[in-house]
Every structure is written in C-alpha cells, then in structure tokens.
Amino acid sequence: MPDKKISPEDLAKAFEEFNKNSVELIDYFASLEKKVFDLTMELNKSKRLAAIGEMSTVLAHEIRNPLAGMRLSAEMLKKDLKGDKEHNFLISNILVAIHRLESIVTEILAFAQELNLNLGEVGLEELLRDAAMAVEYKRAQKHVDIYADLSVKYIRADAFHLHRVFVNLLENALDAVPENNGRIIIESQSVCGGGVQVKVADNGPGISDDIRQKILEPFFTTKERGVGLGLPICFRIVSAHGGKMDVRNHEEGGAEIVIWLP
Ligand SMILES: Nc1ncnc2c1ncn2[C@@H]1O[C@H](COP(=O)(O)OP(=O)(O)OP(=O)(O)O)[C@@H](O)[C@H]1O
Ligand SMILES: [Mg+2]
Incomplete structure (x- = not known):
C-alpha cells in the first residue's frame, strides 16, 4: 500500500480544527461546571430552607401552649386590676406583645401546614x-x-x-x-x-x-x-x-x- 503523505497544509488545517474543537470543549466544560455549581447552590438553599421550615414548625408548636397560658394569666390579672391605671397599662403592653407572638406563630404554622382547598x-x-x-x-x-x-x-x-x-x-x-x-x-x-x-x-x-x-x-x-x-x-x-x-x-x-x- 502506498504511503499517503500528509501535506503541511493538511496538517495545519487539522491542527486548527483540533484547536477549535478544544476551545469549544473547554467552553462546554466551563458551562457544565457553572451549571453544577448553580444547581448545588440551589440544592443547598432549598435544603437550608426546608430545615428552617421544619425547625420553625416545631418551635411554633412548642411556643403556642405556653403563650396561651401567658395570655390567660395576663387577662385574669387585668380583670383583677380594674382601677389601677399604671398596672393596667403594663398588662396591656404584655397582652399586645403576646398577641404579636401569637400571630407570628400562626403565620409560621400557616406556612408549614398542608393546603387543602375548599373551593x-x-x-x-x-x-x-x-x-x-x-x-x-x-x-x-x-x-x-x-x-x-x-x-x-x-x-x-x-x-x-x-x-x-x-x-x-x-x-x-x-x-x-x-x-x-x-x-x-x-x-x-x-x-x-x-x-x-x-x-x-x-x-x-x-x-x-x-x-x-x-x-x-x-x-x-x-x-x-x-x-x-x-x-x-x-x-x-x-x-x-x-x-x-x-x-x-x-x-x-x-x-x-x-x-x-x-
Ligand atoms: N406593598 C409593598 N411595598 C413595598 N415593599 C413591600 C410591599 N410588600 C412587601 N414589601 C417588601 O417585601 C418584604 C417581604 O414581605 P412579606 O409580606 O413577605 O414579609 P413582611 O411584611 O416583612 O413580614 P410579615 O411576615 O409580617 O408579613 C417586606 O419586608 C417589604 O420589604
Ligand atoms: Mg407582610
């Protein structure tokens, strides 16, 4: 079989083609690397959010009962303190704070609860x-x-x-x-x-x-x-x-x- 001689032009062309392909391949790998990085970040974020959600629900449940007890006690105290303006003011402040905490707890639980729509x-x-x-x-x-x-x-x-x-x-x-x-x-x-x-x-x-x-x-x-x-x-x-x-x-x-x- 006769040897087919490769001309320097062919060699240069092949080299150029190879170079072009390598650059494309490097770009492709770089974009893949970025995609993997973005997806990992996204996954970490969702994992973190899921963990925060789970922890908050447990906390909200734990906080709800003592809060209800506090509100009941504060309301009873308020009833007993009919005429005492200064103490009444202080108890009202406590009740406002308890109300605020209760709405935070309700919000957290509403976020975590399953939504069953009643259309x-x-x-x-x-x-x-x-x-x-x-x-x-x-x-x-x-x-x-x-x-x-x-x-x-x-x-x-x-x-x-x-x-x-x-x-x-x-x-x-x-x-x-x-x-x-x-x-x-x-x-x-x-x-x-x-x-x-x-x-x-x-x-x-x-x-x-x-x-x-x-x-x-x-x-x-x-x-x-x-x-x-x-x-x-x-x-x-x-x-x-x-x-x-x-x-x-x-x-x-x-x-x-x-x-x-x-
Ligand atoms: N109408 C609005 N105009 C300007 N900024 C707004 C408006 N609605 C929401 N935002 C911005 O979006 C943020 C998130 O709103 P979001 O209702 O989720 O939470 P929040 O109001 O801060 O707290 P909460 O859980 O008590 O509702 C707000 O803190 C505020 O910066
Ligand atoms: Mg809001």
Whole structure:
C-alpha cells in the first residue's frame, strides 16, 4: 500500500480544527461546571430552607401552649386590676406583645401546614370587606384610603385561604404607604383567556429590584418587626389555586401585586 503523505497544509488545517474543537470543549466544560455549581447552590438553599421550615414548625408548636397560658394569666390579672391605671397599662403592653407572638406563630404554622382547598363561589366584595376589617386598626391609625373597583364580583376559590392572601397584601400596602395620604386601590377584572385578575396597588415607595428578587424567600423581611412570611404564604395559596402572582411596581410609583386565578 502506498504511503499517503500528509501535506503541511493538511496538517495545519487539522491542527486548527483540533484547536477549535478544544476551545469549544473547554467552553462546554466551563458551562457544565457553572451549571453544577448553580444547581448545588440551589440544592443547598432549598435544603437550608426546608430545615428552617421544619425547625420553625416545631418551635411554633412548642411556643403556642405556653403563650396561651401567658395570655390567660395576663387577662385574669387585668380583670383583677380594674382601677389601677399604671398596672393596667403594663398588662396591656404584655397582652399586645403576646398577641404579636401569637400571630407570628400562626403565620409560621400557616406556612408549614398542608393546603387543602375548599373551593366554592366567593363574593369578592364581602371577602375584601372582611380583609379590610382585619386591618382596620392599622388603616385608621395611618388615615389611609382604601378603594375598590371590582368589575368581577364572584370567583371560584377557597374563601378562608384567600382572606389570608388579601389581609397579608393589605398589611404590606398599609406598612408601605405614607401616613395621612396613603392610598390603596384594589381592582378585579376578567382576563381574555379566562380567569380573573385581582390587583392590589399602593402609593408607597414601590419595591426595588434587589428586594423583589428575595421577596418570596421565607423569612425575608426589611421590617423591624416583620416575619417575612406574608408574601410566601400568599404565593403558596395562589399557586395551590392554580393561579399566578406577580410583584411589580406601578408606572406611577408604588407597588402593585397582581394575582391571576383560573
Ligand atoms: N406593598 C409593598 N411595598 C413595598 N415593599 C413591600 C410591599 N410588600 C412587601 N414589601 C417588601 O417585601 C418584604 C417581604 O414581605 P412579606 O409580606 O413577605 O414579609 P413582611 O411584611 O416583612 O413580614 P410579615 O411576615 O409580617 O408579613 C417586606 O419586608 C417589604 O420589604
Ligand atoms: Mg407582610
């Protein structure tokens, strides 16, 4: 068999091809390495969050009973101290603190509990009125106006869980708006492809991109007395309905939380 001589040009071409392939291969490995790194980080984060969730539930359960005992004792003491203003003031402070702790515990347990939806026809007007009642104290303190413009009045949902969603959204909006000229607008409308959209908009400072990225992480809060479970709970409830939730800023400023329900 005659020897086939490889010309220097062929050799150079082959070498060039080899070089090109190696560079591609190196790029490919680098991207794989990055993917593995990202996935590992993601896994660590979910593991950490799962562990935090589990630990919090146990803690919440353990804290609930002694708290109930404390509240009962404080209420009994308050009854006994009818006329004593100074002591009454101190006991009221204790009761407010206990109430705050109880709502934190309730929030943690609500986040951890399984969601079993009980779907039915829900009147949005009544649902929003009840949610507004739940935050009336905070609303009145800051003199905030809440408006509702409901094109859609009835939706199919779980009234109990949806109430929680709107209480959380209203609480956040009330925390964000300025005192004395705060404004919250709730709108509902039907969506072309089916389903309903409900928006809760406020005239607060809005939400920066930085914060928006972390907003659905359990226990992320920028508030001194926040727990950081309000929006994650809303997200969970809306997702359980097969819906979607978007946190964005309104063109005219302020935050706008949009919920789509099928
Ligand atoms: N309407 C809003 N305007 C501006 N920032 C908001 C608004 N809603 C939520 N945020 C930001 O998102 C963060 C997370 O909200 P989330 O409701 O999950 O927790 P939280 O309100 O801090 O505590 P809590 O568990 O008591 O609700 C808030 O701390 C706040 O920084
Ligand atoms: Mg909140």
